[in-house]
Amino acid sequence: MLEINVVTVIGATGTMGANVAGIFSSFGNAKVYCVGRDIEKVKKTIPRIVKSVRADAIRNNLVPADFSMLEKCVADSDLIFESVKEDIAVKKEIAERVSKAMRPDAISATGSSGLSITEISRNYPEDLCSRFFGIHMFNPPYTLSLCELTSTEHSDLFLKSELKEYLSSRLLRTVVEVKDSPAFLGNRIGFQFINEALQCAEKYKDNGGIDYIDAILGPFTGRSMAPLVTSDFVGLDVHRAIVDNIYENTDDYAHETFVFPSFARKLVEEGKFGRKSNGGLYRMIRQDDGSIQQTVYDINTETYRNLISYAFPFVDNMKGMLKNGNYVRAYEQLVNNHSQEAEICLSLLLKYILYSLYATREVGYSIESADKVMAAGFNWCPPLAMYRLLSLVCDVPALMKERLPDICDKINVDDYLADIRDSEYDYRPFLKSVR
Numbered sequence: 001m002l003e004i005n006v007v008t009v010i011g012a013t014g015t016m017g018a019n020v021a022g023i024f025s026s027f028g029n030a031k032v033y034c035v036g037r038d039i040e041k042v043k044k045t046i047p048r049i050v051k052s053v054r055a056d057a058i059r060n061n062l063v064p065a066d067f068s069m070l071e072k073c074v075a076d077s078d079l080i081f082e083s084v085k086e087d088i089a090v091k092k093e094i095a096e097r098v099s100k101a102m103r104p105d106a107i108s109a110t111g112s113s114g115l116s117i118t119e120i121s122r123n124y125p126e127d128l129c130s131r132f133f134g135i136h137m138f139n140p141p142y143t144l145s146l147c148e149l150t151s152t153e154h155s156d157l158f159l160k161s162e163l164k165e166y167l168s169s170r171l172l173r174t175v176v177e178v179k180d181s182p183a184f185l186g187n188r189i190g191f192q193f194i195n196e197a198l199q200c201a202e203k204y205k206d207n208g209g210i211d212y213i214d215a216i217l218g219p220f221t222g223r224s225m226a227p228l229v230t231s232d233f234v235g236l237d238v239h240r241a242i243v244d245n246i247y248e249n250t251d252d253y254a255h256e257t258f259v260f261p262s263f264a265r266k267l268v269e270e271g272k273f274g275r276k277s278n279g280g281l282y283r284m285i286r287q288d289d290g291s292i293q294q295t296v297y298d299i300n301t302e303t304y305r306n307l308i309s310y311a312f313p314f315v316d317n318m319k320g321m322l323k324n325g326n327y328v329r330a331y332e333q334l335v336n337n338h339s340q341e342a343e344i345c346l347s348l349l350l351k352y353i354l355y356s357l358y359a360t361r362e363v364g365y366s367i368e369s370a371d372k373v374m375a376a377g378f379n380w381c382p383p384l385a386m387y388r389l390l391s392l393v394c395d396v397p398a399l400m401k402e403r404l405p406d407i408c409d410k411i412n413v414d415d416y417l418a419d420i421r422d423s424e425y426d427y428r429p430f431l432k433s434v435r
Helices: 015-026 039-053 054-060 068-073 087-101 115-121 157-170 185-205 211-215 227-234 235-248 263-269 311-325 327-337 340-363 368-377 383-391 396-404 405-410 414-418
Strands: 004-009 031-036 064-066 079-082 107-110 132-135 147-152 176-178 280-288 292-298 303-306
Touching: 004 015, 004 068, 004 157, 004 340, 015 031, 015 054, 015 132, 031 039, 031 068, 039 054, 054 064, 054 405, 064 068, 064 303, 068 087, 068 292, 079 227, 087 107, 087 115, 132 157, 147 157, 147 368, 157 176, 176 368, 185 235, 185 263, 185 340, 185 368, 211 292, 211 340, 227 280, 235 263, 235 340, 280 327, 311 327, 311 340, 311 414, 327 340, 327 383, 327 414, 340 368, 340 396, 340 414, 368 396, 383 396, 396 405, 396 414
Parallel strands: 004 031, 004 079, 031 064, 079 107, 107 132, 147 176
Antiparallel strands: 132 147, 280 292, 292 303
């Protein structure tokens, strides 16, 4: 296995940079140079890094540094991990500096969530280009173990194999190899679903909009948090960057589902990104008595209002059955209910399965990759497991042709469904009897 004893993390004051520094220092037991623009800010970030992996013993492994010290840190490192903002020009500038200082036996990587690994690699000389990879971890990496490993046509394949083993065995990552494609695989699938849910919030704004759609797609549908809550957690600015990148650089049958809605674009322009700015799709308001009130953005009035306690019979029935372990009966309720809300829910779940099959063929190397990225990267019920559950209720191919006629006109659904395999994941732990 690779011996990686010293790591430089560039951009260590950012959320992902800090968390990744914690993974290398705790699981990898490596000395980590934490590089940021302002060394005093880096020093203040160290406790956050320690907290992210719940291991105070790593504190002495973390060495604060600023950009004036970058070359010295790089020269001392076995692996250099860049985690600066998702701006190709900034990443190229960092790559040029790293390439001038890194050792010929070192490894360089970017944590980009979807920019071109090949384009960034061109800033390395030929002898180092083969030692550059994409290592995309998910937030927070302590609880979400997914790691997407991306190479280029110049990558050393033996080194890639060793790196995969290190990430898997030493850092305890669920490693999925993916092609160098916009947003890679996890975000391609995940944000297709999330962004279409956001488009539905705009479409059904007279029914309530944001919290209306989240009430329809809660944990009882197989995700740890509702999709638009997830968008707020990630950040609307990050969400927009991901879907804009996919929309501009791909053209598949679901292309229009990556259009970021105008109301959400306006929120981003106003600096309302979500949880990190205390104002996005949702906003927390502290009352005079110290209590916290959660509000939601009303698309019609462009103001924040109290959440609505929606009452959907199919949801209440599903939750009751899930609570008693009646998973198949719960999903019989969904398939056989023809209320507007149930049809929205089922339609999006069927699209999730189908787009996962499509994207995996485009971006991954095996159909099992779709399951791994969604389970380990999003904590969602993986698509093959969801297919398995629905197949116990009905003829899923026939249901897709009935409920998704527009998509069936664009692609050969039977061709993609031929890739279906039994999932290595059990659907039951992902389905929760709460909203």
